[in-house]
Amino acid sequence: MMVRAKVLPFLFCLVVVAFGTKESDLKQCKHQCKVLQQIEEYQREKCYEICEKLYHGEKQEKEEEEINSYEGKEEGKNNPYVFNEEHFITGIKTEHGRIRVLPKFSERSKLLKGIENYRFAILEANPKTFVVPNHWDADAVLFVAQGRGTLSLVRKGKRNSFNIGRGDVIKVCAGTTAYLINRDDNEKLLIAKLLRPVSTPGQFEHFFGPGGRENPESFYSAFSSEILEAALNTRKDRLQRLFGQPREGVIIRASEEQIRVMSQHEEGGIWPFRGESKGSVNIYKQRPLQSNQYGQFYQVDDSNYKQLEDLDISLNFANITEGGMLGPIYSSRATKIAVVVEGEGYFEMACPHLASESESESGRRQGSKETETRIGPYQKVHSKLRRGMVLVIPAGHPFVAVASTNQNLQIVGFNVNARNNEIVPLAGRNNVMSQLEREALELGFGLPAREVEQIFQSQQEEFFFQGPGGRQSGRAAA
Ligand SMILES: [Cu+2]
Numbered sequence: 001m002m003v004r005a006k007v008l009p010f011l012f013c014l015v016v017v018a019f020g021t022k023e024s025d026l027k028q029c030k031h032q033c034k035v036l037q038q039i040e041e042y043q044r045e046k047c048y049e050i051c052e053k054l055y056h057g058e059k060q061e062k063e064e065e066e067i068n069s070y071e072g073k074e075e076g077k078n079n080p081y082v083f084n085e086e087h088f089i090t091g092i093k094t095e096h097g098r099i100r101v102l103p104k105f106s107e108r109s110k111l112l113k114g115i116e117n118y119r120f121a122i123l124e125a126n127p128k129t130f131v132v133p134n135h136w137d138a139d140a141v142l143f144v145a146q147g148r149g150t151l152s153l154v155r156k157g158k159r160n161s162f163n164i165g166r167g168d169v170i171k172v173c174a175g176t177t178a179y180l181i182n183r184d185d186n187e188k189l190l191i192a193k194l195l196r197p198v199s200t201p202g203q204f205e206h207f208f209g210p211g212g213r214e215n216p217e218s219f220y221s222a223f224s225s226e227i228l229e230a231a232l233n234t235r236k237d238r239l240q241r242l243f244g245q246p247r248e249g250v251i252i253r254a255s256e257e258q259i260r261v262m263s264q265h266e267e268g269g270i271w272p273f274r275g276e277s278k279g280s281v282n283i284y285k286q287r288p289l290q291s292n293q294y295g296q297f298y299q300v301d302d303s304n305y306k307q308l309e310d311l312d313i314s315l316n317f318a319n320i321t322e323g324g325m326l327g328p329i330y331s332s333r334a335t336k337i338a339v340v341v342e343g344e345g346y347f348e349m350a351c352p353h354l355a356s357e358s359e360s361e362s363g364r365r366q367g368s369k370e371t372e373t374r375i376g377p378y379q380k381v382h383s384k385l386r387r388g389m390v391l392v393i394p395a396g397h398p399f400v401a402v403a404s405t406n407q408n409l410q411i412v413g414f415n416v417n418a419r420n421n422e423i424v425p426l427a428g429r430n431n432v433m434s435q436l437e438r439e440a441l442e443l444g445f446g447l448p449a450r451e452v453e454q455i456f457q458s459q460q461e462e463f464f465f466q467g468p469g470g471r472q473s474g475r476a477a478a
Helices: 002-017 023-035 041-068 110-115 225-232 236-242 256-262 306-311 352-365 438-445 449-456
Strands: 089-094 097-101 119-125 129-136 138-146 148-155 158-165 168-172 177-182 189-197 206-208 251-253 280-282 290-292 295-300 313-320 324-331 335-342 344-351 379-386 390-393 399-403 409-416 423-425 464-466
Touching: 089 251, 097 251, 110 335, 119 129, 119 177, 119 335, 138 306, 138 313, 138 335, 138 409, 148 189, 158 168, 158 280, 168 306, 177 256, 189 335, 189 409, 225 236, 290 464, 295 324, 295 464, 306 313, 313 324, 313 399, 344 352, 352 379, 399 409, 438 449
Parallel strands: none
Antiparallel strands: 089 097, 097 119, 119 189, 129 177, 129 206, 129 251, 138 168, 138 189, 148 158, 148 177, 168 280, 290 295, 295 313, 313 409, 324 399, 324 423, 324 464, 335 390, 335 409, 344 379, 344 399
């Protein structure tokens, strides 16, 4: 009896010590149960059970841990590349929707100075609502992340109305009068916007024509009444009535009938503006640049949407399969402003700036001189990724994005400085190291070239790989 009582806790300790999340650990655990002497058969069964429980429990826990270990870290002052809900300013809000805007990037950190002339916003409109006509002093690229709407754009004396849906990319030139409906009965319409202000760098405004004295105020109301009377050739009392109506905000409810009439348009629309292509292009309908079982990668740039030409912006959409990962890669010229549209996971990025910042600070404190060129150390910038989060990935910065093991991770990225940008793969088929001369590898790594080559050639996939959560022991070839 004494022996029995002692055996179980002992065996529990034994198997726990040996435990990881690999399948080989499970085997080893069971093996230990098998070779244990002085225990009875029912205890042996119990031992197997503990092994199974630990394996499955730990595996799940480890995955959760992996994601959760990044939780909270993004809040740190030393990670200016990640933006959460609380970093947004609510520009416009009604009970039917809101427009949230990120502050100027350079306000967050001087490391983001390169994109300080760009602003990022997200529009949310409830089902069956109308966003009142307005124009912005900014060129904009819109991405429909969710829902179905109809967008109307008035420019060069013509109106183009077209239906939009998930995956559509639309360029809206500065000064275009735009209005929008959410024509869906149930789903919210979500539109991510990258704006490039044209008059005041880094700042843009919405100008509302229709409107009243307030909420929104009409820009017509700013003019003297005699000016408006003369310009519109109308009596004062009629103008007072026109701009004196109580308004209920920028995003308002529309009737079934109004929605029905305004929804009668085609996808993409007929584009009446001379020399320009269609109003929108759908990113999912493009041929993926990369595709395998671990994910797909799509791009819209000036080759498949000519209107992006003068903006030097492109868009990417990455669908990373659950348990998969994208990269490591880096962009040669483009800085990516990305938003998570679906799923969960995490990302890691190598950044020499953050490490040098904290180092030079401590250096200054110690009175030591800063050297001009420095190599490393690299700070591992990392964060959990969740729907709605925004990431900035500067040019040249190697990064990787990993999907959780239970849901695909979908990220849309707006690339600034898109022209001649090249995505450089750091692992997998065609990785940059495989282009190096053998002597360069030998000298660079301090190892025989053959050994280095073997490692860089062991990953057969390209761009998307099985992530660490999905990998099992014994899979790696080298
Ligand atoms: Cu950096």
